[in-house]
Amino acid sequence: MALDPEDQKTIEKYALQNAVKYEAVPQAKAVMGKIMGVCPHLRARVPEVSDTIADITAQMEKETPAQWEERLIALAPELLDELSVKKEPDKGLKPLPGADTGKVVMRFAPNPNGPPTIGSSRGMIVNSEYVKMYDGRFILRFDDTDPEQKRPMPEAYDWYVDDFKWLGVTPDQVVIASDRLDKYYEIAFQLIDLEKAYVCFCEGETFKSLKDKKQACPHRETSAAVNRAHFEKMLSGGFEEREAVLRIKTDIMHKDPAMRDWGAFRILKKSHPRPSVGSKYVVWPLLDFEGAIEDHLLKTTHIIRGKDLQDSEKRQKYIYDYLGWIYPKTMHWGRVRIEEFGKLSTSGIRASIEAGEYTGWDDPRLPTIRAIRRRGILADALRKFIVEMGVGETDVSISMDSLYAENRKFVDPIAHRMFFVENPVEMKIEGLGKTVAKPPLHPDNHAVTREICVDGKVFVTAEDVSAMAAGSKIRLKDLANVEIVSTTPLVAKFLDTSPESAKKSKMKIIHWAPVDGVCVTVLGPEKNSGGIGERQILTELDHVVQFERFGFCRIDAIDGDRVTAYFTHK
Template structure:
């Protein structure tokens, strides 16, 4: 797009914003509108930003009636759009407090595989960054080598799953590589007499804290505190013998805010950096420092972490920093899984309760991907969920509905017969039959038809002698015998079966049928027979007719394994 066209668009959106709100537009609002309507410009954000500044400067020298007059010349339909009544929109509202480049982060502790809950943070942060042409940072907050010990494989899983969701971080940060820098900020706070080394036991400090009384070490001179801090770093104290605390308000109404722990001694080796460090920052300290150092402008976090922000603001006030704009949202409760924690999932996997992080019973992205859930469906559901502070009760049916819309037009169809029963049919044509792979796509699969078929036992067990049914895409039959199962050819007219309400069922020929195991979301296995053509669909999501969507996970000479997605 030429510069002149970009300037025209910027002026158009800026005038619309000015008329709508009656004041000079904010740069972020204009950038957000421009990038949202023209995503092809996101890679040119640095080039576009000065052009936005020029237009805003021009509008500052105009009056409100001049803005409207200019907008009428540029595009009068925009005035009608401003004052038209609109239905409430689903999705994400504009960010507040946008002043320049938007920088956002997703900061997991990699102690397990990413879950659907993680997906919300990944997708929403990424969506905002793309809207405003900003910067997205993946930061591993991995400074707890003990309680929530990082899992080495999980670092790679996060990067893989972000890519699968369509997210490419501009930068990847590992907090465990930056511990020395946290030490420097700790020293600065000690020198400012805003942090001190505490030797109280947890029980002793809790008694003092609950009584709103200071720790006896609180007023230790900074020089002595610095010496004690260096002794901590040098390993001269045993685990739990000393911690570094941030001074707050010891009489604060919330006990969780009173003189909180910033560093503790942990000698357990870290999965990434081994025994390089024995003094580790708590998450509130590490995250506070990194958000400032990385220039984070907006933080989206759970409302259960409001206390974290209150603690961190003491550091920002002491060091003269501006705290990022913070948005709090409610937690997701998934009906089918309830509340879950990554730590608990990890322990259950270690106990052998699950086969791994991609077990179909788990709410992990790896499990959903293995089942055939599409990233576009997850992204749509998470964005439409919005940013409300209320907890969200979420059903997997919502996700399945979006996934079905994506798969239905493209997934090839095949026959799968669970719990098969063989029936002999007298009459009818034999030989190779061409069956469509999809009702709305070109292409066929070839199936060799003989004198008998496998059909689902459940369907046959509902029939009586003399009943009529249709073998889908093939012909109609009458049941002549129940034991042994036997039928007779009644013609190929599909309308006849519809007129009399005869069941239409799937089938496979015995000579080419292949064993198929379908692993269900509850871990149960449904075994049966499928068409031989399924073998060429390795890694793809297909629809087993009258059964559901499945992803073909493995194919070998003896058996096909598939994972069930949904109906």
């Protein structure tokens, strides 16, 4: 069966855009990928789409690039304008369409079924930054109306507020959807009275079968008075779960089945985890309905959502049209995939924590904001990283190395340098009595030093020992030049303290730790390490330091002479 003329037109314009961009007849695979992204309803009709693409490209082969451009201008001039913008994408945030200073209202609307992740931070940061740009209002809205599949965590509400505070953002308003169900019911009754919503009693598979055939539910034309009574009975608990659903009337003949009479409320007799809500309600709005109502009530002017949620906007616009509301301006962005974490989801992480695979939501192996905060990633670095990513519909695959590189710019100038020896081996130094080494706290400021007492012995790392041989000369950084006497046991002979002598002799410089140092455990995303560090580390609680030749670490806990640090990055 041939595709609708509108779908054929969509395929043609994106094929032309590709041709103009690359000055060549497009490859079928490239056009197919684009169409599957912008027209999800065609994913079940790949053969017809493929045939249409073949017909269009066959025609294009008979034309010149100038003719392609002329056709694109006639068919979809906005796609030609889009090309000129996309050729050299600017870093940072582009202007909001139709935004007026002082009038912008934006929101970030998470489901609090776990703490924010690095992926969540994109919405947190970009929305709040836009509001700053336009002197507008920023709203944190908790979409917590699914007490079953995405059951909220009571702690997560505070976690979001805390992570926003860490990012330097104070929302102008915090809204919790589960506190506002009565408002949603009021709107539902309005739609029922307008005969734009009805209570459906079909079983799920029955309704799907009817919908797929473009056939109306048998309850669709029930009167407003009867539907009002049915909905009141739903609210009072008179129906069981899955027995009744309130649906929004749309176009039952719509080409996309997802648009046809979508569900707005369902019955869930599950208590909500918030004590103030508990078992107060048995009828819960689905996300498309709740979000649509809230965006109107909160006077949201601009929405940024994933391109995979474009159908949500189409569904919600039915409500806006029925009630005479103006829909917010929308922008879409592609998915962000963090290479190191694959497809970790909030629900998946939660299950793994409960199974004991992770120590908690701040385990250094996790992509939560709580975890990267504990590791020593700074808010300024995360903000800059996210803002420079910008807003675009292209899916993005990023590595944590990119975030680490940004963070390094912020921590390197301020992090104190500390000696830490992994897998320590004791070195006896003949001829070196009691002395005090005074290495700088930071290589850019030699005037500020710390003091490390040494009395004839130090620890060095086993890795350095493996490269030593009797007779070789090395420099113990900021302490002394020595000559190795033996490696088993490890004994060295003191030569002098001159850094110039070491440089002239091209001695290898290694770091070390005092024998009266502190025991350090470093917890990292890939492995845990242990060793000995200098005692100055005890003054660095909650600070990021650089363990020389090891990496940046945040000092997380101190218990006597035992230190726990979280590995930040190299």
